[in-house]
Amino acid sequence: MPAQHPTAPPVRDPAGFAVFYEQQFDAVLGFVTRRVDSPHLAADLTADIFVAALENAHTYDARRGAPVAWLYGISRNVISAHFRGCTRELHAVARITGRRLLDDEDISAIEGRIDAARAARRMAAAHAALSDPLREVLDLVVLDGLTTREAAQALGISSASARVRLHRARKALRTTGQTRTDSREAVLEATQ
Known part of the structure; x- marks a missing residue:
């Protein structure tokens, strides 16, 4: 079960968002690995989700629920957009970018999470x-x-x-x- 964290996404605070990212990373990566079976795709989508969260931090409303629920809503939208096939170019760039950033240890760790899920x-x-x-x-x-x-x-x-x-x-x-x-x-x- 993903951990529930009380910290809200900070608006216009990159350092604060880094803390938020660290707190929520496992929950978001878990959400993604339950839905995809490629470590490269999981890494790409997780990065895309946090980019979208940073861009939309101003939309978070604590009265509507926990930050993880807000992130899962963003995650759902990002994953759905991916599977609808936004554009071939975006898909190709995302795959290539993710592969350049992952070393063998990263791939093994994500493959382990995928196997576990x-x-x-x-x-x-x-x-x-x-x-x-x-x-x-x-x-x-x-x-x-x-x-x-x-x-x-x-x-x-x-x-x-x-x-x-x-x-x-x-x-x-x-x-x-x-x-x-x-x-x-x-x-x-x-x-x-």
Whole structure:
């Protein structure tokens, strides 16, 4: 489960943002490695997420939830944009840039994280038959450990809508018998 950090992203303070980056890096990289299987792509997307967070630090509102929920919303958007294939040039530049910055030790560490998250990716693939809105809430709550309210914030929907979507997703998975999603503990058992 990603650590919840109380520090908000500082606006116009590069030194303060560096502290925020250090606090949130593991949570964001974990979010990414649960969704991709390439260490280079994971490194690129994680960097892109923090660039977007720095550029959008002024949009963070502590009243709407924890910084990690805000970052997961940004992460979701960055990853979705990547998979929609922004442009061929951007995709090629991102891959090349990431490969130049990674040494063998970095690649081994990210590959280790990807291997550790492989079971979680298999579980996510098992519920691929769910509609996107249901799957997004389920992922944020069950895989990423957000509360329903934080998931609602990350998705830009009401808490009531998030609860309904989560209930429907769990019901659909129970009905099809694809996986147990009754509790976070069941998911953690399955990923070990």
